[in-house]
Amino acid sequence: MQFLVYILVYPFLWLISILPFRLLYAFSDFLYVLIYRVFGYRKKVVKENLILVFPEKSKEEINRIMKVFYHHLCDMILEAIKSMTISESEMKKRxxxxxxxxxxxxxxxxxSIVLMxxxxxxxxxxxxxQTYINHKGYAIYKRLANTYFDRLVKRIRAKYNSYLITTKEAIPTLVESKRKGELTINGFAADQSPxxxxxxxxxxFMGINVPVHTGAEMIAKKLDMAVVFFKVKRLKRGFYQATFETITTEPNQFKNYKITDIFLKLVEKQIYDAPEYYLWTHKRWKHKDKALK
Structure with missing residues (x-):
């Protein structure tokens, strides 16, 4: 069944991926109407999240953020599909x-680097x-349920010397890389809820007590890696710029969880500056009332 789904869906993804950007974003506008206007994908979750962390904002401002966010979400979905066929030169430009x-x-x-x-x-x-540096790239991810699509995503990343590994694979893989003397850069999107x-x-986080992932900090300390934060700014539609900020090159000089707390404050600043570009569809604050007393 997984293979049947794959062979039925893959041609459509490929056709979308070869669209010129002008048509890709026109399709994104259509997708926005479906996701936001027609089906209301996770609108309740998004609105609840925004009201929770921005109680001072008016109903009109919350709605404005939601609309911009859903447009951006649709763009990201199609940009992910575009990764299948986009050229290296085009991606470097964007x-x-x-x-x-x-x-x-x-x-x-x-x-070596833990990139948060x-x-x-x-x-x-x-x-x-990876086309600009010599570090071998790993990204920690959650394996897709469909093994064929999981392999596809891995192939796309591997084109640029970047490899996806699960949380369980991370420690043995990176320990072995260190034993071989390899320099690695290891990506963690560490702001979601465990x-x-x-x-x-x-x-x-955003004024609310929540459980947080600490695996990135733990790996940095175990393997003595530098910890670097990457901030992504949307310049205009389809164009982004990342900026790096080194949190520390000596992680073991920090008390446990201090690095994680610093990271979360940096993510917070991004959100306060332009909240419409955060991933509000995740139930980030669902455990806010379950803190151990």
Whole structure:
């Protein structure tokens, strides 16, 4: 059944991926009408999240943020599909880096990197970073239920020396890389909610006490990696710029969870600056009332 779904859906994805950007974004506008206006995909979750973290904003402002967010969400969905066939030169034109020298500096210091970012702006095309640096790239991800689509996503990332690994694979893979003397850069989108039963740390995020992922910090400390935050700014439709900020090159000098808290504050700043580009469809604050007393 998985293969049948794959062979039925894949041709449509491929056809979408070869659309010129003008038509791709026209299709995105149509998708917005379906997702937001017709089906109302997770509108209740998005509105509840926005009201929760921005109680001071008016109903009109909340609605404005929602509309812009859903337009951006549709763009990201289609940009992810576009990754199947987009050329390297086109991606480099559309996803740029303001201070790539920050990564080159750590390379000269022979430091592997834990690269932490939020579900903000766009993260679909950041793997083009691998064409500018010598670090081997890994991204921690959740395996897709359909094994054929999972392999497809892995192939797309692997074109640029970037490899997807699960949470369970992360430690053994990175320990082995360190044993071989490889420099690695390891991406974590670490701002979403873990299961309460697996939460080692609770933190104030957007004014609300929530459980947080701490795996990125734990790996940085275990393998003595530099920790770098990447901020993605939407310049205009279809164009993004990432900026790197080194949090520390000596993670073991920090008390446990301090690095995670610093990371969350950096994500917060992005959200406060332009909330419409955060991924509001996730139930980020669903465990807010379950903190252990």
């Amino acid at each position: 996803f740029t880096f303001s201070n790539i020298e920050e990564i080159h500096k750590l390379e000269k210091e022979n430091k 970012g939020g579900h903000y702006g766009s993260w679909e095309w950041i793997f083009i970073l 299961k309460v039963t697996k939460a080692y740390h609770w933190s104030n």
